[in-house]
Amino acid sequence: MQAHPHGKYNAFPPVKLADRRWPTRVIERAPIWMSTDLRDGNQALFEPMDGATKLEFFEMLVAIGVKQIEVGFPAASQTDFDFVRRLIDERRIPDDVTIEVLVQSREDLIARTFEALDGVPRAIVHLYNAIAPSFRRIVFNAGRDEVKALAVDGTRRIKAHAARHPDTDWTFQYSPETFSMTELSFAREVCDAVAQVWRPTREAKMIVNLPATVEVATPNVYADQIEWMHRNLAYRDSLILSVHPHNDRGTAVAAAELALLAGADRIEGCLFGNGERTGNVDLVTLALNLYTQGIDPGLDFSDIDHVRSVVERCNRLPVHPRHPYAGDLVYTAFSGSHQDAIRKGLSQQRADQPWAVPYLPIDPADVGRSYEAVIRVNSQSGKGGVTFLLERALGVTPPRRVQIELGACVQQIADTTGREISEASVRNAFETEFIRDGGLACAEAATHEVTLTWRGQAYRVACGQDSAVASDDAFVQALARATAARVGDNVESRHCEVSSTPDGTAFAFVAVKVGDGGETFGAGRGRSRVQATAQAFASACNRAFTVSEAEDALDDTGRTPATPQIANARELAAADAV
Ligand SMILES: CC(=O)SCCNC(=O)CCNC(=O)[C@H](O)C(C)(C)COP(=O)(O)OP(=O)(O)OC[C@H]1O[C@@H](n2cnc3c(N)ncnc32)[C@H](O)[C@@H]1OP(=O)(O)O
Ligand SMILES: CC(C)C(=O)C(=O)O
Numbered sequence: 001m002q003a004h005p006h007g008k009y010n011a012f013p014p015v016k017l018a019d020r021r022w023p024t025r026v027i028e029r030a031p032i033w034m035s036t037d038l039r040d041g042n043q044a045l046f047e048p049m050d051g052a053t054k055l056e057f058f059e060m061l062v063a064i065g066v067k068q069i070e071v072g073f074p075a076a077s078q079t080d081f082d083f084v085r086r087l088i089d090e091r092r093i094p095d096d097v098t099i100e101v102l103v104q105s106r107e108d109l110i111a112r113t114f115e116a117l118d119g120v121p122r123a124i125v126h127l128y129n130a131i132a133p134s135f136r137r138i139v140f141n142a143g144r145d146e147v148k149a150l151a152v153d154g155t156r157r158i159k160a161h162a163a164r165h166p167d168t169d170w171t172f173q174y175s176p177e178t179f180s181m182t183e184l185s186f187a188r189e190v191c192d193a194v195a196q197v198w199r200p201t202r203e204a205k206m207i208v209n210l211p212a213t214v215e216v217a218t219p220n221v222y223a224d225q226i227e228w229m230h231r232n233l234a235y236r237d238s239l240i241l242s243v244h245p246h247n248d249r250g251t252a253v254a255a256a257e258l259a260l261l262a263g264a265d266r267i268e269g270c271l272f273g274n275g276e277r278t279g280n281v282d283l284v285t286l287a288l289n290l291y292t293q294g295i296d297p298g299l300d301f302s303d304i305d306h307v308r309s310v311v312e313r314c315n316r317l318p319v320h321p322r323h324p325y326a327g328d329l330v331y332t333a334f335s336g337s338h339q340d341a342i343r344k345g346l347s348q349q350r351a352d353q354p355w356a357v358p359y360l361p362i363d364p365a366d367v368g369r370s371y372e373a374v375i376r377v378n379s380q381s382g383k384g385g386v387t388f389l390l391e392r393a394l395g396v397t398p399p400r401r402v403q404i405e406l407g408a409c410v411q412q413i414a415d416t417t418g419r420e421i422s423e424a425s426v427r428n429a430f431e432t433e434f435i436r437d438g439g440l441a442c443a444e445a446a447t448h449e450v451t452l453t454w455r456g457q458a459y460r461v462a463c464g465q466d467s468a469v470a471s472d473d474a475f476v477q478a479l480a481r482a483t484a485a486r487v488g489d490n491v492e493s494r495h496c497e498v499s500s501t502p503d504g505t506a507f508a509f510v511a512v513k514v515g516d517g518g519e520t521f522g523a524g525r526g527r528s529r530v531q532a533t534a535q536a537f538a539s540a541c542n543r544a545f546t547v548s549e550a551e552d553a554l555d556d557t558g559r560t561p562a563t564p565q566i567a568n569a570r571e572l573a574a575a576d577a578v
């Protein structure tokens with residue numbers, strides 16, 4: 001193996017453009033979008049689409065608002081020829097949509113292309129030929145003049161064919177293929193020569209499309225190339241300047257965005273970045289990037305999962321789970337501090353305020369995603385994420401101390417199982433840990449009185465008005481006094497909060513201090529505040545008793561052994577882990 005393989009490659013030279021203007025510009029409007037999914041995307045598939053699949057894709061593109069669609073290379077394949085005929089014969093092209101077809105500079109192919117387009121109300125005929133030095137040498141074995149002549153000749157032929165079909169509104173597009181690898185002065189020379197033949201006007205513009213057929217430099221270099229062409233092309237007022245970035249360096253989106261700053265009016269690409277090699281620029285990412293800047297992209301991705309499913313089915317290629325805006329996992333946070341921030345952000349977000357939820361550049365609802373998958377819990381998660389799932393499962397927000405304890409308990413389960421923890425598992429862990437049976441039980445709760453049992457022996461505690469919030473604390477203090485007398489130890493009430501869940505169930509959290517132990521929380525629920533509070537009190541006491549028993553049984557390592565409840569919660573979570 002060569003010691004330094006990078007020595008095989010030459011750096012791409014920068015463009016001499018001292019007064020470049022694109023770096024200080026901002027994008028203010030959406031470009032003209034052209035989808036080449038049915039041509040450049042299709043030619044890059046294991047199995048190119050058949051007519052029915054192309055039609056499904058075409059109709060989806062129309063539905064999301066794409067107005068220019070390259071539907072194929074009709075002179076190259078019968079499938080593409082038939083598809084173009086079908087669109088025309090079955091009048092499937094909406095009035096505001098223009099189809100586009102690709103062709104080489106060869107008379108037989110051009111004639112066949114016009115045969116395919118016969119009767120179309122409007123169309124873009126797209127001529128291309130490679131012009132870069134290596135292609136001139138390797139592919140065409142020709143000099144500059146011959147390569148320019150190929151472009152000019154093809155333009156003349158297309159112009160002549162178009163003149164024979166005056167009922168069609170023709171637009172001509174020329175692509176100097178391999179533009180971004182070509183000397184700028186030669187690229188301009190070829191484009192100017194082509195325009196000189198076509199003679200575009202402000203009213204009937206011609207499209208000059210400048211492809212990064214292979215991405216060979218950083219996006220700023222492409223932007224310089226586009227700005228140079230924008231400032232130097234003849235007929236600029238009568239041209240639509242288009243770009244066609246491929247993604248060989250993984251920077252096609254950046255290249256396209258900088259190209260817009262540099263003067264481009266139009267972008268050609270594919271949905272989710274399908275296309276030759278590493279793909280064409282991804283139109284979905286570009287459009288939704290605009291959206292995050294407060295610019296209407298003019299494309300409708302409000303049901304992005306539907307669009308994705310059509311594209312995946314037609315291309316027979318999956319979209320990556322971390323694909324910007326569309327992947328399964330892109331609105332999902334596993335890690336603790338992200339979850340904490342998202343949970344706080346979602347609860348503070350107001351419908352009439354600008355979107356400002358941390359870690360979520362767009363509202364998932366805008367692309368048809370729900371909040372269900374936003375927070376998912378595994379061993380990287382913290383209390384914020386666990387609380388989010390619990391809030392969703394039970395409709396209550398536990399006190400901070402409970403959040404911390406439950407977070408640690410779930411963390412232990414996730415570490416032990418090594419798996420993702422489902423919402424049901426979080427709920428199980430919470431209920432197992434905080435709604436605790438034991439020596440103390442709430443046997444009955446009536447409006448004015450509850451019956452508790454301590455190791456089977458019943459005793460009664462009076463309570464005030466069932467719904468009086470002010471009485472909750474007093475009630476827990478009464479429970480504590482009566483229970484202290486039964487268990488023969490000091491029992492103090494330290495905290496009580498009662499709320500109700502969306503289905504009207506009362507839910508209580510109570511903290512107690514038993515003997516010399518610390519504060520211990522318990523939870524309870526019931527049809528009434530009294531029942532929920534009494535159960536929470538019993539849970540808190542039972543947990544406190546368990547802790548003091550466990551402390552008595554400290555092992556040699558000095559660690560508190562896992563309670564049976566935590567062990568049980570782990571088992572439940574393991575069985576339920578997804
Ligand atoms: C960057 C891009 O995506 S460009 C679009 C590429 N898309 C496709 O190629 C998909 C469809 N293409 C095809 O089906 C075929 O290539 C066809 C039907 C167009 C042509 O097929 P063939 O005649 O068998 O030629 P082949 O595919 O080998 O093409 C190479 C020939 O085309 C010539 N050629 C390449 N580009 C062009 C062009 N723009 N104009 C004229 N001739 C060209 C080459 O010089 C070569 O000529 P040679 O045989 O004299 O050396
Ligand atoms: C035909 C041209 C525009 C092309 O696909 C490319 O250069 O990548």
Ligand SMILES: [Mg+2]
Binds near residue numbers: 211246276
């Ligand atoms: Mg291409």
